[in-house]
Amino acid sequence: MTTPTRRFHVGIALDGAGFHPAAWREADADPAALFSAGYFVDLVQRAEAGGLDFVLVEDAFGVQDGGADRVRGRLDALEILARVAPVTTTIGLIPTVTTTHTEPFHVATKLATLDFVSAGRAGWHVAVSTSSADAALFGRKLAAPVDELLAEADEFIDVVRRLWDSWEDGAEIRDRPTGRFIDRDKLHYVDFEGKNFNVRGPSITPRSPQGQPLVVVDVETVGDAASISIAAERADIALVSASTVDAAAALRRELLDAARGHGRPDGDLAVLVDVDVLLRSTDADAASTRARLDGRAQRAASARLSYTGAAAGLADILDEWVSAGAADGFVLRPAVLPTDLAHIVDGLVPDLIRRGSLTAPSPGTTLRDHFGLARPASRYAVS
Amino acid sequence: MPTLKQIHLAAHFPGVNNTTVWSDPESGSQIDFASFVHLARTAERGKFDFFFLAEGLRLREHRGQIFDLDVVGRPDSLTVLAALAAVTDRLGLAATLNTTFNEPYELARQFATLDHLSDGRAAWNAVTSPDAFTGENFRRGGFLPYGDRYDRAAEFIRTAGELWDTWADGAIVADKESGVFASPEAIGRFEHRGPQFSIEGTFGVPRSPQGHPVKIQAGDSDEGRELGAQYADVIFSRHSGLQDGQAYFADVKRRLEKYGRQRDDLKIIPATTVVIGDTEAEAREKVEHIRLGQVSPQGAIAFLEQVWGRDLSAYDPDGPLPDVEPSIEGADSITRGRVRHEKDPMAVVTKWRQIAKAKNLTIRQLIIEVTTRTAFVGTPTQVAERMNDYVQGDAADGYILVPHITPHGLDDFVDQVVPLLQERGVFRSEYEGTTLRDHLGLPMPASAPTGQPSPHLIRTSA
Numbered sequence: 001m002t003t004p005t006r007r008f009h010v011g012i013a014l015d016g017a018g019f020h021p022a023a024w025r026e027a028d029a030d031p032a033a034l035f036s037a038g039y040f041v042d043l044v045q046r047a048e049a050g051g052l053d054f055v056l057v058e059d060a061f062g063v064q065d066g067g068a069d070r071v072r073g074r075l076d077a078l079e080i081l082a083r084v085a086p087v088t089t090t091i092g093l094i095p096t097v098t099t100t101h102t103e104p105f106h107v108a109t110k111l112a113t114l115d116f117v118s119a120g121r122a123g124w125h126v127a128v129s130t131s132s133a134d135a136a137l138f139g140r141k142l143a144a145p146v147d148e149l150l151a152e153a154d155e156f157i158d159v160v161r162r163l164w165d166s167w168e169d170g171a172e173i174r175d176r177p178t179g180r181f182i183d184r185d186k187l188h189y190v191d192f193e194g195k196n197f198n199v200r201g202p203s204i205t206p207r208s209p210q211g212q213p214l215v216v217v218d219v220e221t222v223g224d225a226a227s228i229s230i231a232a233e234r235a236d237i238a239l240v241s242a243s244t245v246d247a248a249a250a251l252r253r254e255l256l257d258a259a260r261g262h263g264r265p266d267g268d269l270a271v272l273v274d275v276d277v278l279l280r281s282t283d284a285d286a287a288s289t290r291a292r293l294d295g296r297a298q299r300a301a302s303a304r305l306s307y308t309g310a311a312a313g314l315a316d317i318l319d320e321w322v323s324a325g326a327a328d329g330f331v332l333r334p335a336v337l338p339t340d341l342a343h344i345v346d347g348l349v350p351d352l353i354r355r356g357s358l359t360a361p362s363p364g365t366t367l368r369d370h371f372g373l374a375r376p377a378s379r380y381a382v383s
Numbered sequence: 384m385p386t387l388k389q390i391h392l393a394a395h396f397p398g399v400n401n402t403t404v405w406s407d408p409e410s411g412s413q414i415d416f417a418s419f420v421h422l423a424r425t426a427e428r429g430k431f432d433f434f435f436l437a438e439g440l441r442l443r444e445h446r447g448q449i450f451d452l453d454v455v456g457r458p459d460s461l462t463v464l465a466a467l468a469a470v471t472d473r474l475g476l477a478a479t480l481n482t483t484f485n486e487p488y489e490l491a492r493q494f495a496t497l498d499h500l501s502d503g504r505a506a507w508n509a510v511t512s513p514d515a516f517t518g519e520n521f522r523r524g525g526f527l528p529y530g531d532r533y534d535r536a537a538e539f540i541r542t543a544g545e546l547w548d549t550w551a552d553g554a555i556v557a558d559k560e561s562g563v564f565a566s567p568e569a570i571g572r573f574e575h576r577g578p579q580f581s582i583e584g585t586f587g588v589p590r591s592p593q594g595h596p597v598k599i600q601a602g603d604s605d606e607g608r609e610l611g612a613q614y615a616d617v618i619f620s621r622h623s624g625l626q627d628g629q630a631y632f633a634d635v636k637r638r639l640e641k642y643g644r645q646r647d648d649l650k651i652i653p654a655t656t657v658v659i660g661d662t663e664a665e666a667r668e669k670v671e672h673i674r675l676g677q678v679s680p681q682g683a684i685a686f687l688e689q690v691w692g693r694d695l696s697a698y699d700p701d702g703p704l705p706d707v708e709p710s711i712e713g714a715d716s717i718t719r720g721r722v723r724h725e726k727d728p729m730a731v732v733t734k735w736r737q738i739a740k741a742k743n744l745t746i747r748q749l750i751i752e753v754t755t756r757t758a759f760v761g762t763p764t765q766v767a768e769r770m771n772d773y774v775q776g777d778a779a780d781g782y783i784l785v786p787h788i789t790p791h792g793l794d795d796f797v798d799q800v801v802p803l804l805q806e807r808g809v810f811r812s813e814y815e816g817t818t819l820r821d822h823l824g825l826p827m828p829a830s831a832p833t834g835q836p837s838p839h840l841i842r843t844s845a
């Protein structure tokens with residue numbers, strides 16, 4: 001394994017006009033462009049130029065709740081990032097893709113293809129669909145309790161990872177004398193039989209540049225046993241929600257212990273903390289923006305760390321959380337786009353780089369490289 | 384003099400089958416994104432209507448093992464097309480997606496997304512696949528009886544259309560002052576109750592630039608032709624010759640009237656191959672070379688085994704046809720994951736033996752002889768003239784070109800034939816519109832202002 005050259009990782013999450021429901025009404029917001037490629041290309045290019053590790057694009061099948069004053073509608077996150085891939089070079093591209101009403105075979109192929117079109121920058125943020133409204137969009141099964149959905153997600157990740165390995169590296173041989181295009185001994189049936197589905201395999205897609213794109217699993221709180229177990233066994237990144245440094249540190253310890261329990265070496269699982277951010281040049285500016293936004297629309301309650309203020313104050317908090325063993329990095333959830341992104345890349349990131357907390361990733365490297373993870377051999381390869 | 388018909392051209396990324404000659408030293412990767420970029424940019428340089436990707440959801444097997452003699456391995460189509468939207472500007476982007484192993488809500492959302500991300504260049508080739516073999520990769524397995532595949536396809540296509548029609552054009556007002564993002568009455572709910580799908584809710588994507596992505600169909604059976612006549616904007620046929628093309632063309636166009644559609648509302652675009660030489664003789668020599676690349680010695684035996692339904696690996700591909708008789712049961716199961724065109728193996732064997740005897744052909748020579756595809760072969764002028772004659776003679780509205788070589792297989796056609804078609808005034812010199820509907824001259828589907836599904840079509844001025 002290569003040694004990480006940086007103290008921690010910072011990525012940004014994107015959804016609509018930003019995570020505050022009134023974000024689209026801000027002066028800099030461009031709500032008419034939310035469904036255009038240019039909107040996302042611009043944001044991701046700015047995030048890349050600013051030295052962020054990755055962008056995570058949220059997704060869900062159903063239309064957002066709310067009335068006429070809320071952003072409604074969303075494009076498919078994986079396609080957005082495929083559209084962005086050819087016009088970026090360095091930044092990791094992590095779409096949210098759900099496991100409840102989707103096919104593991106299609107999802108494995110799509111993510112492998114995102115890895116091909118981005119030359120090894122794909123990740124996968126795993127999510128489940130809990131609502132009956134989502135179930136009715138498909139009409140195939142009823143809404144189920146979260147623990148059942150997580151059990152299905154667990155199997156889903158397992159089979160997707162097997163499909164990613166189902167072509168060994170070097171399976172394509174183009175051997176003219178024998179007329180063989182592939183060495184079929186290097187292609188493998190996955191023959192997965194689970195509670196929720198059976199998948200025969202192999203994948204239709206050869207092994208992708210990273211072999212295994214990074215898998216991101218949400219862990220909401222301490223004691224969230226099902227999520228902790230999935231993340232500890234199968235994820236490369238656990239994305240946690242915690243509002244205090246002590247809670248985050250406890251959760252990280254629990255995750256790393258559980259990962260060791262699965263025989264995983266330290267450094268194999270990164271624990272990133274979700275942070276709601278509203279950044280302005282001064283604390284006063286940020287506070288008045290916050291007041292204006294909250295006056296227009298109420299945010300949903302959350303257990304996440306939330307920061308409203310100038311960038312320097314946030315840099316202090318992030319450093320403190322990392323020093324306290326509470327995080328290996330952060331996913332910033334900007335209240336308002338593109339304004340908060342601008343403050344992140346022009347204020348926060350340069351500050352973190354000056355402090356030596358962050359090193360901007362190098363062009364041409366894979367997302368695994370950013371996280372210091374080697375490219376794994378296929379589980380089916382005979383060494 | 385009547386106005387000349389305009390030719391429509393599309394580029395087929397070389398397939399996972401033996402059309403593609405992987406053994407040629409010029410042959411590049413079938414999976415690296417750079418190959419897709421090159422072919423798509425070549426097609427756009429040639430002002431083609433669209434770029435086309437086929438589908439395969441299970442690797443083919445032959446005699447119980449993964450078939451290893453042809454190109455194997457492909458990416459997910461929609462993901463590649465979304466990426467290609469970044470490196471092309473006008474080219475239509477067509478993906479083949481199955482109506483059996485997908486669900487209408489998810490598929491409609493994915494195509495609506497591609498249409499937004501490409502500013503109106505998305506197309507969907509709807510195919511049916513009932514087989515249990517492919518089903519082993521999916522949650523429901525091979526759940527669909529063979530006879531129901533078109534019922535599901537037709538209901539799937541209708542349902543997708545209902546979803547695409549739920550958002551009114553201009554539903555998003557995004558008025559920061561008043562705080563209205565979208566008026567709720569402009570976002571209609573859908574409710575579909577049918578034998579195949581029972582779904583309801585609110586569609587998650589605003590109306591896309593083309594309203595509906597362009598719909599492509601490839602059915603050849605009577606049912607398939609009917610489905611195409613009813614729903615398709617483009618039909619992708621196998622009838623690329625003059626007479627068979629004319630018969631197919633007339634038959635399908637005749638079916639349009641009963642669905643209230645006009646003759647030009649559906650474009651018929653057969654798949655074909657083109658081989659160009661400085662002289663006709665040189666082009667024919669190239670064809671010989673390509674055929675040898677497409678039918679390797681091992682490939683010839685495998686091809687024979689598909690018809691004979693038994694292991695023929697002991698036979699010499701450069702020797703005579705086997706004198707053993709075919710196995711009828713074996714012919715049904717020896718190859719899986721491939722469309723079978725031979726319905727009666729005994730009849731095929733009898734015919735092949737006659738051909739081999741009459742022309743004194745070895746196994747490999749026979750396979751080359753019987754699998755030769757109708758193609759445009761000759762000098763650039765000959766190819767341009769014949770292609771134009773076929774289109775003006777109503778054998779087709781244009782062609783999907785299937786190159787032999789990845790990714791440079793259409794370079795010569797674009798450099799040498801397209802200018803001749805342009806000189807003759809039968810092919811565009813510049814894109815006139817921005818969307819794929821514009822390129823194909825198709826009307827926009829109307830959405831009802833209330834957000835209620837509407838079946839009506841409005842015509843844009845020509």
